[in-house]
Amino acid sequence: MTTRRSVIKSLAMLIGAAALPLAMHGAQAADPLNIGYVYVSPIGDAGWTFQHDQGRQQMEAALNGKITTKAVENVAEGSDAERVIREFAASGHKLVFTTSFGYMNYTERVAKQFPKTVFLHATGYKMGKNMGIYNARFYEGRYLTGVIAGKMSKSNVLGYVAAFPIPEVLQGINAFALGARSVNPNAEVRVIWVNSWFDPGKEREAATTLISQGADMITHHTDSTAVVQAAEEKGVHAFGYHSDMSKYGARAHLTATTHQWGDFYTRTAQAVLDGTWKPGSVWGGHKEGMIKLAPLNPAIPADTVAKVHELEAGLTAGTFHPFTGPVVDQDGKQRLAAGAVMDDATLGKMDYFVQGVASRLPKN
Amino acid sequence: MEANLFTSMLFATVVAGTPLLIVGLGLLVSEKSGVLNLGAEGMMAMGAIAGFAVAHETGSSWLGVLAGMGAGMAMAAVFGFLVLTLLANQVASGLALAIFGVGLSAFVGKPYESVTLAAVPAIRLPFLADIPVIGPALYNQQALVYLSWALMWGIVWFLYRSRGGLVLRAVGEAPSAAHAIGYPVIRIRYLATLFGGAMAGVGGAFLSVFYTPLWVEGMVAGRGWIALALVVFATWRPLRVMVGAYLFGGVMIAQLFVQGSGMEINMPSQMLSSLPYWATIVVLVMISRNATTIRLNSPVSLGQPYRADV
Numbered sequence: 001m002t003t004r005r006s007v008i009k010s011l012a013m014l015i016g017a018a019a020l021p022l023a024m025h026g027a028q029a030a031d032p033l034n035i036g037y038v039y040v041s042p043i044g045d046a047g048w049t050f051q052h053d054q055g056r057q058q059m060e061a062a063l064n065g066k067i068t069t070k071a072v073e074n075v076a077e078g079s080d081a082e083r084v085i086r087e088f089a090a091s092g093h094k095l096v097f098t099t100s101f102g103y104m105n106y107t108e109r110v111a112k113q114f115p116k117t118v119f120l121h122a123t124g125y126k127m128g129k130n131m132g133i134y135n136a137r138f139y140e141g142r143y144l145t146g147v148i149a150g151k152m153s154k155s156n157v158l159g160y161v162a163a164f165p166i167p168e169v170l171q172g173i174n175a176f177a178l179g180a181r182s183v184n185p186n187a188e189v190r191v192i193w194v195n196s197w198f199d200p201g202k203e204r205e206a207a208t209t210l211i212s213q214g215a216d217m218i219t220h221h222t223d224s225t226a227v228v229q230a231a232e233e234k235g236v237h238a239f240g241y242h243s244d245m246s247k248y249g250a251r252a253h254l255t256a257t258t259h260q261w262g263d264f265y266t267r268t269a270q271a272v273l274d275g276t277w278k279p280g281s282v283w284g285g286h287k288e289g290m291i292k293l294a295p296l297n298p299a300i301p302a303d304t305v306a307k308v309h310e311l312e313a314g315l316t317a318g319t320f321h322p323f324t325g326p327v328v329d330q331d332g333k334q335r336l337a338a339g340a341v342m343d344d345a346t347l348g349k350m351d352y353f354v355q356g357v358a359s360r361l362p363k364n
Numbered sequence: 365m366e367a368n369l370f371t372s373m374l375f376a377t378v379v380a381g382t383p384l385l386i387v388g389l390g391l392l393v394s395e396k397s398g399v400l401n402l403g404a405e406g407m408m409a410m411g412a413i414a415g416f417a418v419a420h421e422t423g424s425s426w427l428g429v430l431a432g433m434g435a436g437m438a439m440a441a442v443f444g445f446l447v448l449t450l451l452a453n454q455v456a457s458g459l460a461l462a463i464f465g466v467g468l469s470a471f472v473g474k475p476y477e478s479v480t481l482a483a484v485p486a487i488r489l490p491f492l493a494d495i496p497v498i499g500p501a502l503y504n505q506q507a508l509v510y511l512s513w514a515l516m517w518g519i520v521w522f523l524y525r526s527r528g529g530l531v532l533r534a535v536g537e538a539p540s541a542a543h544a545i546g547y548p549v550i551r552i553r554y555l556a557t558l559f560g561g562a563m564a565g566v567g568g569a570f571l572s573v574f575y576t577p578l579w580v581e582g583m584v585a586g587r588g589w590i591a592l593a594l595v596v597f598a599t600w601r602p603l604r605v606m607v608g609a610y611l612f613g614g615v616m617i618a619q620l621f622v623q624g625s626g627m628e629i630n631m632p633s634q635m636l637s638s639l640p641y642w643a644t645i646v647v648l649v650m651i652s653r654n655a656t657t658i659r660l661n662s663p664v665s666l667g668q669p670y671r672a673d674v
Binding site for chain 1: 368369372376379470480578580581582585587616620624627628629631632634636637
């Protein structure tokens with residue numbers, strides 16, 4: 001009996017001892033702001049998650065000492081995600097960024113259970129008292145690359161390897177086509193859907209298919225660098241996406257639409273530190289510094305470079321919007337009147353190809 | 365259809381089908397001996413990273429292929445030890461191997477995510493490559509493509525024309541009988557499993573060294589599972605594995621070409637993407653629907669552990 005009692009006693013002491021540092025940790029947590037990141041894929045060397053991680057590091061440098069960050073990579077968009085998000089919230093992280101669309105419902109659920117923690121979800125549409133959303137205007141960069149493609153194409157066939165026909169991807173394709181058509185009325189965009197965000201083999205096949213069908217400028221809305229590499233090999237030009245992909249094809253790579261999350265992350269963390277953070281939706285482009293073109297390849301002619309800089313300035317000043325009417329879809333139906341600017345709600349519902357896209361949208 | 369368009373489609377079809385063919389043939393041999401190895405995806409992933417890493421370090425794509433082969437064999441050896449020596453459940457061990465291989469390849473492959481390999485030039489076969497339309501598509505390919513054809517015929521000869529093949533099939537059909545007349549069942553199964561692993565490794569190395577050529581985590585993207593399914597739907601016949609592999613590659617490439625051509629498609633793109641899968645299954649089921657041939661060709665002891673002393 002005594003033995004058993006002493007065992008229980010020492011066990012209780014052990015538990016107490018184990019709880020002590022936890023409690024201390026909790027008390028300290030008020031000091032630096034602990035920030036958690038949930039990534040959908042490995043960080044790697046280029047791509048969606050890589051850009052978020054660059055942003056995280058930029059924020060860490062800017063708010064040195066005031067914050068600590070922790071990132072979990074390669075979290076599947078399923079119940080695993082909820083576990084990781086809850087773990088962050090439960091372990092004293094007061095700000096959590098969930099960086100993939102599929103985390104939406106899990107973020108929302110955990111946010112309701114931890115009202116004192118701030119959650120930021122990328123690319124989604126659900127908000128709450130302590131949950132905000134953010135995204136970038138990828139289409140701005142697409143328009144600029146379209147202008148370059150339209151100017152430089154000899155065959156007037158532009159290839160586009162795309163993942164899924166959702167509004168975000170369609171905005172990109174349409175902006176690319178509008179940009180190309182603005183400088184070259186004969187340019188046409190051909191689209192191949194690979195129905196996967198990430199399958200280097202298939203992305204490459206799609207790229208070589210487009211090249212064999214005459215495309216001499218190709219770009220992609222998928223996650224690997226396979227398309228840029230295929231272009232380098234086949235001797236055509238390519239535009240990267242997410243990250244500067246020039247090291248995967250120094251000759252082929254003209255520029256890339258890159259995502260810049262650093263300033264946004266810094267601003268958000270600062271607001272949470274100051275207690276001034278308010279839930280809302282942030283959809284930033286050139287103006288907010290969230291979209292930027294990668295360094296331009298010297299192969300781009302000077303007049304095109306000047307044109308791109310002029311448009312960039314317009315985007316940054318807010319005087320130019322890629323979706324300015326008239327916007328006419330493939331079937332000739334006018335979607336936006338001349339002179340009008342497409343509002344965000346309409347952009348978010350885009351479900352058609354504009355004139356200039358030669359491929360037909362698969363019927364759903 | 366334009367002739368050169370057809371040529372480039374055919375070319376791409378062969379390239380897309382080759383990894384499936386190589387891996388499928390390896391699995392076929394292993395399954396013919398009665399060992400069901402569901403770990404193809406993991407073995408391919410390990411073959412892909414080992415092949416890429418060695419090709420990058422040494423600059424030799426052939427050393428890369430050898431390294432891929434070695435990595436696939438090492439994975440298969442682990443699997444063989446579990447299911448043949450320790451008599452673990454083959455299905456569970458195979459699934460574990462698949463998950464383990466994909467994870468391990470990501471871990472060891474971290475330093476190689478940012479590097480690229482120069483594309484390996486194709487080998488043009490004299491005279492054959494001059495045949496109009498099909499010549500440049502079929503005979504201006506990577507050496508591994510030609511080797512995969514040799515492999516296919518080699519396996520046909522081995523399984524159905526050689527004594528060794530007869531013994532292998534006997535082990536897969538009736539291990540106790542093979543054991544009773546003095547054949548080392550476990551050793552033969554080990555060899556077949558190692559061969560399957562080696563081919564899965566080569567298939568993986570083909571992907572990372574010749575096909576893309578790059579290494580990223582998850583780049584095998586389910587091809588190991590497709591190869592496994594191909595073998596079953598091809599009712600364990602090498603020629604049909606080849607038909608299935610090229611059919612799968614062909615339908616995948618064709619749907620990309622159709623999309624790129626700007627043709628009107630009255631089908632959701634998800635449906636179009638799934639086309640290679642169900643078209644291949646439907647065709648293989650059609651050509652293999654004879655119940656007798658299925659019974660004749662499927663290894664009876666597939667997936668069952670064998671202990672020599674019972």
